[in-house]
Amino acid sequence: MAERNFVWNAEPDGLTLALEATPGVLEQFTTQAQFDMREATMIGVTSGREEAWFIRGTLSYNCIEDAFGAPFPDLTIAVDARTPADLGSNVAVGWLADELNIPLRMRRVPVAATSEQYRMIERGTVNSWVSRSVWNQLPITRPGWVSSGFVRPFADLSAPGVDIGNNGEGDFHCPNVHDTYVDNLDDQALWLAMRPDLAMSYNLIGPPGMSAVVTEALRGALASAMADTRFASNMENFTGIRNRFTDGATAQQDLTDTVNAYIRYKGQVDLIARDVFNKYVR
Structure with a gap:
């Protein structure tokens, strides 16, 4: 700021x-x-224009469609939000959970910066992470995480038409959520408006x-x-x-x-x- x-x-x-x-x-x-x-x-x-939602390998889900209507386990992400305005682009994750009936919990933490997120995933404090850049950095910052299955793709939240692809250790095989599951034109516009940082x-x-x-x-x-x-x-x-x-x-x-x-x-x-x-x- x-x-x-x-x-x-x-x-x-x-x-x-x-x-x-x-x-x-x-x-x-x-x-x-x-x-x-x-x-x-x-x-x-x-x-x-890229955003990856990835999960710990201990979860039973493959890609996001496996979680549609699932009663459990909850997908947990960390947010440092004291008010609704603090949610930022995570608003869209909650909206998506409602639209697709996905079990979700947002764990409020004092700080949800990248270094803290790494530790939370390692310790199991949360079991998933939504990030615009970390997926492609993992082979450098945490070599073996992807190739060993410690973390796996869950949902491609990138801009329309964008495919995250391979980060050198594994392919992000889950489909682009906007292109695959957000069909209504008004919802497509809302989906992008909720996530202006993705632009x-x-x-x-x-x-x-x-x-x-x-x-x-x-x-x-x-x-x-x-x-x-x-x-x-x-x-x-x-x-x-x-x-x-x-x-x-x-x-x-x-x-x-x-x-x-x-x-x-x-x-x-x-x-x-x-x-x-x-x-x-x-």
């Missing part, structure tokens, strides 16, 4: 930029935000009002770097995050569309968040 506010208020000379893990849509609608992401200058996006990850942004010359120079430099096979491969190997580059002009429109869609559905999303919090968070 502080970084986005700082960049938003910086001189639009191209010298102050931020590399953000999320598009900042949810943060925009908090009291601390001083920015409107539709007006920030988008330089480009290096990855995103892009590791996006490079600048303050509003940057000149076209400076903007295009920065966009061109990033595009050239991402087109360099050696650079892109080294970055992917270093981060463990799969590259999905989107050029700045396209990303600018994508971000505007994402914010507008969230605004359109925000009232409905807030009601769903309240219901999900009351039903699943313990």
